Amino acid sequence: MTTTGQRTVAETARHPANRYGNRPTMKDVAARAGVGLKTVSRVVNGEPGVTPDTERRVQDAIDALGFRRNDSARVLRKGRTASIGLVLEDLADPFYGPLSRAVEEVAREHGALLINGSSAEDPEREQELVLALCARRVDGLVVIPAGDDHRYLEPEIAAGVATVFVDRPAGGIDADVVLSDSFGGARDGVRHLLDHGHHRVGFIGDQPRIHTAAERLRGYRAAMEDAGIATEDRWISLGVTDPVRVAEAAEAMLTGQDPVTAIFAGNNRVTVTVVRVLAEFPREVALVGFDDFELADLLRPGVTVVAQDAARLGRTAAERLFQRLEGAPYATERIDLPTRLIQRGSGELPPSV
Amino acid sequence: MTTTGQRTVAETARHPANRYGNRPTMKDVAARAGVGLKTVSRVVNGEPGVTPDTERRVQDAIDALGFRRNDSARVLRKGRTASIGLVLEDLADPFYGPLSRAVEEVAREHGALLINGSSAEDPEREQELVLALCARRVDGLVVIPAGDDHRYLEPEIAAGVATVFVDRPAGGIDADVVLSDSFGGARDGVRHLLDHGHHRVGFIGDQPRIHTAAERLRGYRAAMEDAGIATEDRWISLGVTDPVRVAEAAEAMLTGQDPVTAIFAGNNRVTVTVVRVLAEFPREVALVGFDDFELADLLRPGVTVVAQDAARLGRTAAERLFQRLEGAPYATERIDLPTRLIQRGSGELPPSV
Secondary structure (H helix, E strand, C coil): EEECCCCHHHHCCCCCHHHCCCCCCCCHHHHHHHHCCCHHHHCCCCCCCCCHHEEEEEEEHHHCCEEEEEEEHHHCCCCCCCEEEEEECCCCCCCCCHHHHHHHHHHHHCEEEEEECCCCCCCCHHHHCCCHHHCCCCEEEEECCCCCHHHHHHHHHCCCCCCCCCECCCCCCCCEEECCHHHHHHHHHHHHHCCCCCCCEEEEEECCCCCCHHHHHHHHHHHHHHHCCCHHHHHHHECCCHHHHHHHHHHHHHHHCEEEEEECCHHHHHHHHHHHHHCCCCCEEEEEEECCCCCCCCCCCECEEEEHHHHHHHHHHHHHHHHHHCCCCCCEEEEECCEEECCCHHHHHCCHH | EEEEECCHHHHHHHCCCHHCCCCCCCHHHHHHHHCCCCHHHHHHHCCCCCCHHHHHHHHHHHHHCCCEEHHHHHHCCCCCCCEEEEEEECCCCCCHHHHHHHHHHHHHCCCCCCEEECCCCCHHHHHHHHHHHHHHHHHHEEEEECCCHHHHHHHHHHHCCCEECCCCCCCCCCEEEECCCCHHHHHHHHHHHHHHHCEEEEEECCCCHHHHHHHHHHHHHHHHCCCCCCHHHHHHCCCCCCCHEEEEEEEHHCCCCCCCHHHHHHHHHHHHHHHHHHHHHCCEEEEEECCCCCCCCCCCCCEEEECCCCHHHHHHHHHHHHHHHCCCCCCEEEEECEEEEEECCCCCCCCCC
16 A cells, blocks of 8 residues: 555545545645655655655645555556456356446546456455555546445545445445446336236345345345235245355245245346256246346246346446546435346246146 | 566576566665665665666666566555456456456465456557556466467566466467367367268358467368368358357358358357357257357257366466466476367257258
């Protein structure tokens, strides 16, 4: 970390122009401290030849302005390439392919490079990666958060690293966030199954500590409640989305007393595993999945999904980021993007028991 | 670029210990120049107080050792996180998902962070990204090259940035490379179609300037030649793999005089589009695709593929990279990984005309 002075978000709010606007320069520090540029440079680089009193004055100016030495600018001899960082959750999840590519396209439109990393759904790793990207002088960050406490980003944001969260909200800090309507999308998807005559609808979702997973579960419960159905615990399974866990969950709710006749799958990873289970299952089971996926239309039956627009999520977040970098006004925003139900056959099957 | 002195590969060869071993430190420079550490620091940071003669001696030592100032080490107050960079070709290509994840897992096993970027199949962008990652002080690079001239990497490699190429070879430099057997895999896949009675087999591939595309075309031609079949130009289509181009190519070779009765698809993007075309096509056409893809087994018919082990490619490349970073011996190596034919139905269909 190059932070020579850190401010809290509350302090930053008193200097809104610096929050997402241009970063303060050494010249700004020199002007505020009433010293020459060389003196600021000496303090910043820890060189000798500055009196303690002057050093304190410079340090105060650095703290007040949230100045950070821009190492990249010094490092790159022939001008610096702007760059933004993208922190994903899982490099192998196809949902993030179009999202990443959209962020990259926007970066390119702005003459910037995109650097990615993956948190592997680990909050500690997310923090490590975010701070590593900041230390490598990205100008801004698009973050799909793994954790739910992002206060560690306060000094970075205060120092001018624009940050936009996407897919899941930030925790503990005030930041722009771009989300799909997970609650409404899941409610619509489950309602669609209920409209086709199902009463016993199962829900298989990701870990409930993940915002999108919790919201989709809430949408499922809302649709069931709207229909006056008392949901049974055994119709709901939450946890990691690895195929073994999901397949066991599906088999459990499909068998035994009062088996489900339809499944709502909480994301594309879950849906693909449920499709595999149902391909081997002796009776027809209706299925609606959250997230579209490649070849969903070519399966028999085609898989009905609640589609998010992953590319639009990425593009919206990246465009917001560059607006921030270009000095857009202060108030942060939450942008909700709609989902879309795509009927392909699996969600229109009637109950078979 | 922080390069304070650049050496050619030939020069580096005289200092093999530095090529992939530990980078020279300021201390090494000081020892070689016969000056104190502070003097080296002054020269490196462009500070005053050094005589021209001493500056020249330090600069000579810097050049001889290939020393580069390690900014990250100075930037991170509490020790530095090792990091490696991965340069992909397309963030949205599912082939790179498991490859990236495998590289990331190996990085994590070595306590290092992975930072990705995409060249979007543009050689200029590849170079820009690679140098940006080097400027951001990655310790090593895994590169899926878009271009075929990597001499721009010579100063970086000379300065100690270990580099391993994967999926496609490096051009113009001597570096480790991990490849799948594209030639052998394609030859086996086409032979499989010929063994099932086909004579008119089409080939739809990526742009021939891409190494893997050229190798797979060569495999196709070898299998046809082995079978004594004179291949017609209209059975071969090469170019970008966007769905419109591929669909038109497939439709063209499937219609008219002497239409093909089987298609060999040069990669997963091509295969998926051909599957869509065949789903609407009035007669049965055999299909073998290079690269496995999700749900290939659940389509009707299941899609026969020549599978690469993308995760193994990534793991092998990353492990080789860390061997280099840990000082493995000098000679570079080309590692070829086998492919595997997976029969699922589409490749076993007989000719229908």
